[in-house]
Amino acid sequence: MPIKVLDPKVVSRIAAGEVVERPASVVKELVENSLDADSTQISVEVRGGGVGLIRVMDNGAGIPSGEVELAFDRYATSKIGELADLEGIESLGFRGEALPSIAAVAQVDIVTCTAGESVGTHLSLKDGVVVNRGSQGRSPGTTVTVNNLFRRVPARLKFLKSPATENSHIANVVSQYALAFPEVKFTLLIDGKAVLRTAGSGRLIDSVIEVYGLEIAQNMVEVDSQDRGWESGTVVSPPRVTGMAGSPAVSRSSRSYLSFFVNRRWVSSRMLAWAVEEAYHGLLMQGRHPVAIISISLPPEQVDVNIHPAKTEIKFQNEHIVFGAVQRATRQALIELAPVPKIEEVATAYVSPPSAPRLWTSAGGGDRPATSPSPTYPTPVVSLPLLRVLGQLASDYIVAEGPDGLYLIDQHAAHERVLYEKIKRQRSGQKVEVQGLLEPVTLEVNPKQDAVLKSHYEDLAQFGFSIEPFGDRTYLVRTVPALLHNKDWVGMVRELLDSLSGGDWVESI
Ligand code: ADP
Ligand code: MG
Numbered sequence: 001m002p003i004k005v006l007d008p009k010v011v012s013r014i015a016a017g018e019v020v021e022r023p024a025s026v027v028k029e030l031v032e033n034s035l036d037a038d039s040t041q042i043s044v045e046v047r048g049g050g051v052g053l054i055r056v057m058d059n060g061a062g063i064p065s066g067e068v069e070l071a072f073d074r075y076a077t078s079k080i081g082e083l084a085d086l087e088g089i090e091s092l093g094f095r096g097e098a099l100p101s102i103a104a105v106a107q108v109d110i111v112t113c114t115a116g117e118s119v120g121t122h123l124s125l126k127d128g129v130v131v132n133r134g135s136q137g138r139s140p141g142t143t144v145t146v147n148n149l150f151r152r153v154p155a156r157l158k159f160l161k162s163p164a165t166e167n168s169h170i171a172n173v174v175s176q177y178a179l180a181f182p183e184v185k186f187t188l189l190i191d192g193k194a195v196l197r198t199a200g201s202g203r204l205i206d207s208v209i210e211v212y213g214l215e216i217a218q219n220m221v222e223v224d225s226q227d228r229g230w231e232s233g234t235v236v237s238p239p240r241v242t243g244m245a246g247s248p249a250v251s252r253s254s255r256s257y258l259s260f261f262v263n264r265r266w267v268s269s270r271m272l273a274w275a276v277e278e279a280y281h282g283l284l285m286q287g288r289h290p291v292a293i294i295s296i297s298l299p300p301e302q303v304d305v306n307i308h309p310a311k312t313e314i315k316f317q318n319e320h321i322v323f324g325a326v327q328r329a330t331r332q333a334l335i336e337l338a339p340v341p342k343i344e345e346v347a348t349a350y351v352s353p354p355s356a357p358r359l360w361t362s363a364g365g366g367d368r369p370a371t372s373p374s375p376t377y378p379t380p381v382v383s384l385p386l387l388r389v390l391g392q393l394a395s396d397y398i399v400a401e402g403p404d405g406l407y408l409i410d411q412h413a414a415h416e417r418v419l420y421e422k423i424k425r426q427r428s429g430q431k432v433e434v435q436g437l438l439e440p441v442t443l444e445v446n447p448k449q450d451a452v453l454k455s456h457y458e459d460l461a462q463f464g465f466s467i468e469p470f471g472d473r474t475y476l477v478r479t480v481p482a483l484l485h486n487k488d489w490v491g492m493v494r495e496l497l498d499s500l501s502g503g504d505w506v507e508s509i
Contacts, residue, residue: 009127009128012074012100012101012104012128013104013105013153015074015097015101015104015309016100016101016102016104016105017105017153017156018101018308018309018310019097019098019101019102019309019310020101020102020105020149021310022050022160022166022169023046023049023050023051023054023149023160023166023169023170024050024166024169024170024172024173025310026050026054026102026106026146026149027044027046027050027054027056027170027173027174028173028177028266028310029093029098029099029101029102030044030054030056030098030102030144030146031044031056031173031174031177032092032093032098032177033056033092033093033098033099033142033144034056034058034060034142035060035092035177035181035184035264036060036079036091036092036093037058037060037061037062037141037142038060038061039058039059039060039141039184040059040183040184040185040200041058041059041184041185041187041200042056042057042058042177042184042185042186042187043056043057043058043186043187043188043189044056044057044170044174044186044187044188044189045057045188045189046167046170046188046189046190046191047190047191047192048163048191049160049162049163049164049165049166049167050149050166050167050170051148051149051150051157051160051163051166052147052148053145053146053147054145054146054149055143055144055145055146056143056144057141057142057143058141058142058143059139059140059141060140060141060142061114061115061140062112062113062114062115062117062120062140062141062142063110063112063114063121063142064114064116064117065117065121068110068112068121068123069123069130069133071099071110072099072100072103072108072123072125072128072130073096073100074096074097074100075095075096075097076096076100077093077094077095077096079091079093079094079096080094086306087300087301088299088300088301089300089305089306090263090300092264092265092311093311094305094306095306095309095311097309099144100128102144102146103125103127103128104127104128105149105150105152105153105156106146106147106148106149106150106151107124107125107126107146107147107148107151108124108125108144108145108146108147109122109123109124109125109144109145109147110122110123110142110143110144110145111136111138111142111143112138112141112142112143113138113139113140113141113142114140115140117140119135119136119137120135120136120137120138121133121134121135121136122134122135122136127152162455163455164451164452164454164455164456165451165452167190167191167451168447168448168449168451168452170188170190170451171188171190171195171196171446171447171448171450171451172256172447172448173266174186174188174196174447175196175211175446175447175448176259176266177266178196178198178207178210178211179204179207179208179211179259179261179293180259180261180264180265180266180295181264182198182200182201182202182203182204182206182207183200183201183202184198184200185197185198185199185200186198186200188447190447190451193472194472195447195450195451195472195473196210196211196447197210198210198211204243204244204293205217205220205244208220208244208293211446211447212257212291212446213444213445213446215250216246216250216257216291219246219247219249219250219291220244220245220246220247220250220291221244221245221246221247221333221334221336221337222242222243222244222333223241223242223243223244223245223292223294223329223330223332223333224241224242224329224333225238225239225240225241225242225325225328225329225332238321238322238324238325239296239297239298239302239321239322239325240296240297240298241294241295241296241325241326241328241329241330242294242295242297242329243261243292243293243294243295244292244293245276245279245290245291245292245293245294245330245333245334246290246291246292247334247337248280248283248284248290248334250291251284251285251288251289251290251291252288252289252290252291252495252498253287253288253289253495253498253499254289254498254499255273255289256498257289257290257291257292257498258272258273258276258289258290258291258292258294259292259293259294260272260273260294260295260296261293261294261295261296262295262296262297262298262303262305262314263296263297263298263300263303264295264297265305265311265314266312267312267313267314268312268313269313269314271316271319271322271323272294272296272322272323272326274323275322275323275324275326275327275330276290276292276294276326276327276330277289277290278327278331279326279327279328279330279331279334280330280334283334285412292330294326294330296322296325296326298316298322301317302316302317302318303315303316303317304316304317384402384407385402385403385404386402386403387400387401387402387407388400388401388402392411393408395411396410396411396412397409397410397411398411398414419483422483423463423481423483426483427462427463432462432463432464432481432482433464433481433482433483434464434466434479434480434481434482435464435479435480435481435482435484435485436478436479437477437478437479437480440476440477440478441476441477441490442470442474442475442476442477443467443474443475443476443477443490443493444473444474444475445473445474445475445494445497446473447473448497448498449494449497449498450473452497453467453475453497454469456497456505459505459506459509460493460509462506463481463509464479464480464481464482465477465479465480465481465493466478466479467493477493496508496509
């Protein structure tokens with residue numbers, strides 16, 4: 001084929017793909033626009049996993065009647081004016097690509113009104129072309145309605161996951177911005193049901209309660225570097241780091257409870273995740289990740305947000321200073337939470353005579369001493385030789401002697417492995433032992449978990465969980481696997497729901 005310039009329609013479809021990857025990207029762009037317009041109330045409504053309908057309504061500045069069409073032109077923006085502005089971006093948007101990109105892959109209706117106008121403007125677009133314009137009454141603010149997302153882009157539609165998964169991504173986006181902007185009242189409706197409602201009180205802890213629930217919120221401590229150095233104009237001073245960090249007691253099996261906001265933009269950054277995890281060094285078991293919400297503020301010229309159209313990746317001018325600031329501020333918060341044990345205490349704990357060794361198979365599990373006075377040791381499976389138990393170290397390790405030397409057994413991990421093998425056996429024989437609960441237990445979940453749980457009752461039932469809906473983000477649990485009875489099965493169910501965005505669900509269970 002000879003070289004030729006692509007038709008503008010093809011170009012806009014290609015470009016749209018960079019901004020609008022899935023329904024949650026539309027929600028993210030629209031919410032960012034509402035935030036840039038200084039809204040104090042933002043309500044998001046979705047149906048059919050976002051493919052059917054996405055509607056974002058705000059009470060922000062609105063778009064003047066004469067500029068509404070322009071807002072849908074590619075690279076049309078009110079947020080930057082010239083090249084130099086790119087160096088100091090303070091708004092979330094700046095590329096002027098979101099509205100035209102969304103309009104290229106969906107049907108869009110907008111109703112908007114500014115404070116100075118007596119009546120609002122209504123515009124309808126199909127395939128990126130205006131098909132209708134008129135006046136419509138509304139209070140100052142903007143409502144953008146997106147229908148039939150990707151209907152004309154079958155390739156994209158095919159790659160979308162189940163509505164439950166898409167909903168959980170959407171719930172995550174709104175949750176993250178609710179954490180980043182505690183002063184804004186957010187509402188999220190999924191298929192007519194309110195799954196998130198924040199008060200807009202301005203206090204981060206209130207948003208944490210709404211998004212992650214009371215249990216996690218109670219275990220969070222405030223992070224504040226107190227460092228306002230950069231405001232005094234020194235170039236190399238560290239950024240201000242604020243937010244909340246969870247005590248090690250609320251650790252998670254994935255990194256999905258780590259949120260980072262740079263100048264209030266929700267970003268993903270391995271470097272920042274690493275900085276926080278470094279702060280937890282020695283406090284969490286291997287494979288566990290902290291819960292933390294970290295906001296970094298620094299002069300906009302010290303961070304480049306113009307890396308990718310989705311604007312979730314950033315580059316810091318001075319990575320190691322940011323790394324150090326985040327790690328220090330988080331560590332400081334954790335140290336205040338749990339004073340380091342005094343040297344003498346540690347020493348006595350180590351030399352005290354070993355009590356009857358706890359068994360990894362003991363019925364009480366985890367933290368209770370074995371009840372049987374003369375424990376019998378299970379025959380080690382796979383490759384472990386016969387071991388003689390010498391004692392227990394720091395409540396974490398079983399010290400044993402084998403034919404070839406000393407063995408340190410991570411008691412917790414060993415216990416988990418025993419349970420894992422047992423569950424696998426029971427399930428393959430289709431005889432998972434079930435334990436009925438005396439009283440049904442209510443289980444509250446966050447919006448993201450809610451979306452996943454909705455479509456997975458049956459899988460859970462296979463493993464002995466009988467769970468049924470019981471109002472807003474609340475479920476009733478009637479039976480649990482016998483193996484988990486008396487254990488923190490609530491925590492385990494939550495963890496499961498968190499780990500299910502992809503991968504094999506049965507294996508995860
Ligand atoms: P960008 O956000 O990068 O400027 P968009 O395509 O998202 O680009 O939006 C184009 C313009 O439309 C914005 O610059 C802004 O002026 C206007 N706009 C979009 N959404 C809103 C909104 N909810 N309230 C007020 N103005 C808006
Ligand atoms: Mg935008």
